[in-house]
Amino acid sequence: MENTVLEWKDIVKKRDRMVLGPVSLKLQENYVTALIGRNGSGKSTLIKLAAQLIHPDEGEVMWFGQSYPHGLPAEVRSAIAYVPENFVSEEDGLKMDDVAEFRAAWYSNWDWQRYEELLHRFEVPGGKKLNKLSKGQRRKFEIAAALAIRPKLLLLDEPSSGLDPFAWKTMMNEIRRCVEEDGATVLLSTHIVEEIKRMADYLILIDKGRSLGLLEKDTLLDRVREVWIARDDELLAELPGIVDSALESENLSRFVTLDYVGAAALMEEAGIKPIRVRTLDLDEAMEYWMNGSISSV
Numbered sequence: 001m002e003n004t005v006l007e008w009k010d011i012v013k014k015r016d017r018m019v020l021g022p023v024s025l026k027l028q029e030n031y032v033t034a035l036i037g038r039n040g041s042g043k044s045t046l047i048k049l050a051a052q053l054i055h056p057d058e059g060e061v062m063w064f065g066q067s068y069p070h071g072l073p074a075e076v077r078s079a080i081a082y083v084p085e086n087f088v089s090e091e092d093g094l095k096m097d098d099v100a101e102f103r104a105a106w107y108s109n110w111d112w113q114r115y116e117e118l119l120h121r122f123e124v125p126g127g128k129k130l131n132k133l134s135k136g137q138r139r140k141f142e143i144a145a146a147l148a149i150r151p152k153l154l155l156l157d158e159p160s161s162g163l164d165p166f167a168w169k170t171m172m173n174e175i176r177r178c179v180e181e182d183g184a185t186v187l188l189s190t191h192i193v194e195e196i197k198r199m200a201d202y203l204i205l206i207d208k209g210r211s212l213g214l215l216e217k218d219t220l221l222d223r224v225r226e227v228w229i230a231r232d233d234e235l236l237a238e239l240p241g242i243v244d245s246a247l248e249s250e251n252l253s254r255f256v257t258l259d260y261v262g263a264a265a266l267m268e269e270a271g272i273k274p275i276r277v278r279t280l281d282l283d284e285a286m287e288y289w290m291n292g293s294i295s296s297v
């Protein structure tokens with residue numbers, strides 16, 4: 001049986017102009033899950049709850065099967081790395097190495113070799129104060145420091161923001177390495193389809209503070225198809241999961257279904273063979289999902 005590393009259980013968090021939740025979601029061990037959704041939908045709020053930077057108004061967050069409403073104990077906290085979207089200003093005037101020393105003392109699994117190696121690969125100049133780093137360099141430092149913790153749970157809020165393409169590729173490889181070699185579980189919020197394609201095993205879609213569910217990426221791709229058949233309006237009206245349809249010519253219909261297995265079974269029953277079937281790209285499939293068209297499994 002798979003282990004649950006993180007769980008949001010009936011979570012409600014009230015924000016100025018919106019309410020996140022109720023949300024119930026679980027992350028299984030050793031997978032990468034991408035949080036997707038429009039700006040302001042609640043992705044960072046969910047991640048901050050997972051980092052216990054904020055507390056829910058209702059419900060509870062569980063880490064490794066337990067809730068800690070009065071604060072994460074040191075051994076649990078030291079298994080969790082968090083790279084925020086915006087960095088804390090209290091550390092601005094400190095030198096990188098001093099911040100690293102501080103974190104090394106705090107996190108029991110801190111790996112100096114990994115930290116140095118990552119800074120070298122990211123080409124971040126050593127010894128600088130954090131506020132003297134460029135935005136991308138600062139993010140590289142934070143990613144290196146997060147990975148140096150050798151976390152069991154890695155929380156990344158839009159990690160690629162401001163990274164150059166070389167650093168972006170290094171980051172993606174290193175995150176996968178962290179999952180494959182260290183058995184880490186990763187949650188990252190992103191707007192970048194390529195990042196989801198390359199890294200994510202699962203997707204969570206957040207829309208206006210609500211979860212539209214958690215789907216395996218491959219399941220999403222398997223479900224959605226664009227199909228062309230000889231015109232049969234009666235059959236088309238019965239097919240499941242139709243989200244888009246058009247008459248291409250007098251005798252040719254085209255439709256998109258979110259339940260291709262169900263649609264194919266009905267077509268077979270009716271003795272209709274599709275003329276053409278197209279698998280959608282991830283960004284197209286995600287767009288249908290975002291439009292509220294697919295429920296989670």
Ligand SMILES: Nc1ncnc2c1ncn2[C@@H]1O[C@H](COP(=O)(O)OP(=O)(O)OP(=O)(O)O)[C@@H](O)[C@H]1O
Pocket residue numbers: 015016017018037038039040041042043044045046
């Ligand atoms: N500290 C806060 N206090 C009050 N409201 C907040 C706070 N932080 C965020 N919000 C509000 O909560 C909502 C969700 O914000 P959140 O940052 O979680 O969205 P997001 O999905 O991460 O957005 P983006 O993709 O733009 O980063 C927004 O309406 C935002 O204005």
